[in-house]
Amino acid sequence: MHRYMLHNDRLEEASAHVLSPGQVGLLSGWGVFSTMRVAEGVIFAFERHHERMKRDASKLRVPFPADAGWMHAQLLRLVQANEAWEATMRVCVVRNRGGFWEGPGNTTDQDLIAFTKELGGWPEQARLGLKAAARYAGSEFAGTKVLSWAHNLAWYEEAHSRGMDDMLLLNERGEVSECTSANIFAAFGSTAATPPLSSGCLPGVTRALLLTEIAAAGVRVIEKPLFPADLETADQVFITSTTRDILPVGFIEGLQVRNQGAVADALRHAICDYRARYIESRTARALTTNNRT
Numbered sequence: 040m041h042r043y044m045l046h047n048d049r050l051e052e053a054s055a056h057v058l059s060p061g062q063v064g065l066l067s068g069w070g071v072f073s074t075m076r077v078a079e080g081v082i083f084a085f086e087r088h089h090e091r092m093k094r095d096a097s098k099l100r101v102p103f104p105a106d107a108g109w110m111h112a113q114l115l116r117l118v119q120a121n122e123a124w125e126a127t128m129r130v131c132v133v134r135n136r137g138g139f140w141e142g143p144g145n146t147t148d149q150d151l152i153a154f155t156k157e158l159g160g161w162p163e164q165a166r167l168g169l170k171a172a173a174r175y176a177g178s179e180f181a182g183t184k185v186l187s188w189a190h191n192l193a194w195y196e197e198a199h200s201r202g203m204d205d206m207l208l209l210n211e212r213g214e215v216s217e218c219t220s221a222n223i224f225a226a227f228g229s230t231a232a233t234p235p236l237s238s239g240c241l242p243g244v245t246r247a248l249l250l251t252e253i254a255a256a257g258v259r260v261i262e263k264p265l266f267p268a269d270l271e272t273a274d275q276v277f278i279t280s281t282t283r284d285i286l287p288v289g290f291i292e293g294l295q296v297r298n299q300g301a302v303a304d305a306l307r308h309a310i311c312d313y314r315a316r317y318i319e320s321r322t323a324r325a326l327t328t329n330n331r332t
Contacts, residue, residue: 041121045113045153050120053154061142062150064101064134068187070149071095071103072131073244074220075114076281077155080124081318083281085111087244092132095183101134102148114153123155127282131186158282164289164298165278166203167218169267170194173208174216176239184241191219205278207291210239215265221280222246223288225265225273226302232263245279245310253313255305267294274300284310 044053051057064070073088082088089107096103104110114130117123131152135145173194175181194206198219205218217223217240224233231249234240249260270276276288276296285307287298 041123041155043117043120045117047151048113050116059142059144062133062135062145063138063141064186068185070101070131070133070186071099071184072129072186073184074281075128075130077118077123077126077128078314079318080118081321082114083314083317084244087247091242096132098183099185101132103132104151110151117153117155121155125158126155127158128153128155161283161286162204164287165205166290167205167207167288167292168198168201168203169292170206171209172211174210174239176210176237181239182236182241195219213266214238215267216240218278221278221283223278225270226275226300227273229257229302230259230261231302231306232261232265234265235262243279244281249306253309255309258302258305271295275303277303
């Protein structure tokens with residue numbers, strides 16, 4: 040973790056004791072979060088991350104900062120303070136009030152907390168364990184990115200203790216849902232399919248961009264229910280996330296999977312091109328604003 044953290048509108052030493060157990064969201068996981076990518080000092084796809092956090096906060100009754108521009112400005116201050124030009128950013132909104140165990144001294148309904156860290160390294164191909172009934176697609180809160188994340192961390196740690204990189208999570212119907220921190224795709228010819236949100240998966244930002252905005256010539260991206268057996272008939276299986284972009288899967292516990300064809304590479308290049316255009320447009324916009332002021 041880098042030196043400074045953001046606490047509402049203040050930059051603090053990351054080691055500072057500025058939070059309180061009396062903030063009900065800290066000990067109960069009552070809050071929302073997102074992991075963002077900083078590229079060339081630009082917070083990539085901030086609008087989509089913010090919109091998802093705002094939507095999840097509404098569902099979970101977490102008060103949420105009303106001004107997206109204010110939040111973006113505070114996060115950029117953190118990027119600049121940490122000189123985190125190429126980094127991962129964790130952004131949390133924690134509910135402070137409500138419930139039996141609310142402590143004294145809370146002055147706001149919620150806290151905005153953010154950290155940055157260097158980009159993680161990933162293997163060339165992911166190895167996945169398999170976890171049955173790990174997502175409950177029928178839940179009202181399926182697909183929300185809530186601070187109560189311990190089950191994902193436990194499964195992620197289990198995967199590493201068994202020599203794998205992550206767990207592939209199935210829902211109560213035996214359908215493929217997602218990994219603990221990534222969405223999953225399977226390529227059949229020139230079509231890349233990912234489980235629908237009805238599988239209980241998180242609506243990942245990279246997943247959404249591939250479905251709606253990012254295009255690779257000759258590649259079609261769709262939503263489709265998938266079962267483990269479908270992954271064995273796929274030409275390629277790969278996972279997506281903000282920090283990984285696209286990572287091919289070379290092994291899934293109990294399954295025989297292949298990694299052939301060019302779909303994953305084509306989509307990876309398309310993501311890189313899209314991000315470069317996004318950075319260029321945001322940089323140009325910032326220069327225009329600065330010139331006007």
